[in-house]
Amino acid sequence: MSATALRTHRAGELSRAHLGQAVRLGGWVHRRRDLGGLVFIDLRDRAGLVQLSCNPDWTPPAVMERAASAGAETVVLVTGTVALRPEPARDRELASREIEVHVTDLEIAGPAQTPAISVARKDKEELAAEELRLRHRVLDLRRPELQQNLILRHRLLQRARRTLTELEFLEIETPILTKPTPEGARDYLVPSRVHPGEFYALPQSPQIYKQLLMVAGYDRYFQIARCFRDEDLRADRQPEFTQIDLEASFVSAEDIQQVVERILVDLWAEAGVAVARPFPRLAWRDAMERYGIDKPDLRYGYEIRDLTPLLGGDAAPFLADVRTAGGRVRGLVVPGGAALTRKDLDALAASAKEAKAGGLIWARRGSGAWEGQGVKAAGQILLDALGGREGDLLLAVAGPDAVTSPALHAVRTALTRRPDVQPTQAHAFTWILEFPLFELDPATNQQVPAHHPFTAPHPADRDMLERAPGQARALHYDAVYNGNELGSGSIRITEPALQRRIFELLGMSEAEIRRRFGFLLDGLAAGAPPHGGFALGFDRIAMLLSGATSLRDVIAFPKTTTARALFEGAPTPVSADDLLSLHLKRAEE
C-alpha cells in the first residue's frame, strides 16, 4: 500500500520479513553518524525510522560522498537491500532494530537548511520554546510525537464516522458563512462585498441548522463540524475547534445518551482503553452537593458532606451566624489526612481562598488528641458523626452554597493532585443530568439560558417557567470524563409557542425574536418532530487520549493564546483597496 512510483516501502515499515529485498525509500535524514569510511543515517518517515548503512563494500564512492554530506532534515531517495545487522550492533531503540538497509544509491531530493529547531532530539534535550515551535510548524510537525498525535486524531475521526454511520446517522454539511446568532460567544464576522454594510458570521456551532434538518425529516444527522468563537483562549480552548455534532428525531434524552456512550466507548477503544457501559448518572443538583462542581472527577472520593445539621448548640459563634444567614457548613473527610503538615494545610487553605472562601476550617485527630482551628469544640463530634477514624482530617468551609461549592471543589482538586493520592479508577465517565434551565448573570442580574435557549424544560417543571423560572430544570445533559466536560446536549423545544415564550423570558421583544430567530420559528411551525442532540468537543478528546497537555499538540496549525497564527502570519492588515471593496473603513482611535 505504501508503494509509489518513487518508493517501495515506508522506512518505518521494514522488518525482518523484508530481509534480502531490494527496496527504494524516501524520507528525511533524522541523524547521521559519519565514521569516515562508513556513514550511517537514520532515515525517518511517518512510519518510523530505519538505519541506512553506507559502506564501500556495497556503496559506490560518489554515493558515499553524498551520504556523508546529507545534513539533518534533508530529503533523500535511497536504493538498497534490507540486511541483518551485525550481531553486536543491533540497536534495541529502533523498531527496525534487527535490520538495516545497505545503500547502493542515494539522491538528495530535497536539500534542507539547518533546521531552526531540532526534530531529532537527543535524550533529555528540551523541546524548543512553544513560540518557535509554532513559528517553525513544519519542523515541529515532523516530530514523531506530534505525528503520533495527528495519526491518532485521524483514527478517532474515522472511528466516530464509522460508529455514527452504523447507527444510521447521515453526515450532512452546514454553512460556514452563516447568520450572526446571539449565542453566548462573540461571533467572527465576514463582511459581504455584494451587500454593503452586511455581514456573515462564522458558526459558533451548527445548532439551528441541525434542528432544521430534523424538521426536514433527516432523522439522524451528524457532522465533524468546525466551530468558531471569538473569546479569550486557554490551553484547552482554540478560536476554531472541532465538534462531533449530532442530532436525532423521535428520541428521549436517554436515546441520545446511549448514542453518545457508544461513540465514547468506541473512541476510547480506538485509543486502546476499554470502558464499561452504562456510565453512571448524576443529577446536577447532586453533583453540586457532593462535589461542588458540574463536572466532577469521580476517580477520587473526598465527597462533600453537609455538616450544618451536625453542629450542636455549642458550635462556634461564627458558624451559627452563617447558619442564620442561610448558609451552610460543608466539608469533607480526608482519610489519613492528619499526617498533612501545616504547610500542606496552608496550601489547601490558599486554594479555598483563591476560590473566594473566607477560610478553610480544619480538625484532625492524631493519636488520641484532637487538634483543630475554628471548630475545636465541634471537630470531634463532626468527625465521629462522619465516621472519621484516628488519623483522619476534616476540612470544611462555611457560607452560602455559591461560596462553599467552588471552594470545596478547589480543595478537593488540590487534594487529588497530591503525589501520594491514587485514583480509585483510571477512567471515570459520568452523565450530569437535569441542569437548571436558566441561571442568573451576576453582571447584569438577568436571567440567561444555562445551556442555550433551545433547550426544553423538564416536563415536570414546565409550570415553574412562569412562577419560578430559576428553579426550573432542563432536559440538558453533559458527558464528563475525569473532571473534563467532553460535551453537552439537550432535548430541544419543538413547540413554536413555548420557544417564543422562552425568548420572551430572556427579555427579547417580538421584533427581535422575529429578526433573529424567525427562520427557526417558521421551521418549527412547519411540522417539527421531537428531537434532541449532542456535541462532543473533539479536540479535547484527542488531547486527552493522546496524553497531550495542550490542544495545540493535537491541531496541525493552531493559534496562540492571542489567536494569532505564527506560522502563516494571520491575522494580517489588508490594503485600503480591499477594505474599500468590502465597504469598510478603519475606525479612528
Add this chain to the structure above:
RNA sequence: GGGGCUGUAGCUCAGCUUGGUUAGAGUGCCGCACUGUCACUGCGGAGGUCGCGGGUUCGAGCCCCGUCAGCCCCGCCA
C-alpha cells in the same frame, strides 16, 4: 479587561540575589581525522543589537518605567 511566569549564541539554559576586566556551558553549525556507529568519538573554529524603547548611574544583561511576544490563570467562552 485583570493577575502571574518567561524572553541572554541557531536551540536549551547559567549569569540577575549584591551593577564593575574580554557575557559562559551543553548542543547544533563549519573544518580536520576516524571502517560498525546508533546521543559515534577526538581535535580545532566561527557564532551575541542580552526582546524592543526610555530612565537612574562614572558605569546596566543585572536596578526603575514603558512596550512587544509566548505561555499559565481569573473574567469571558449559551
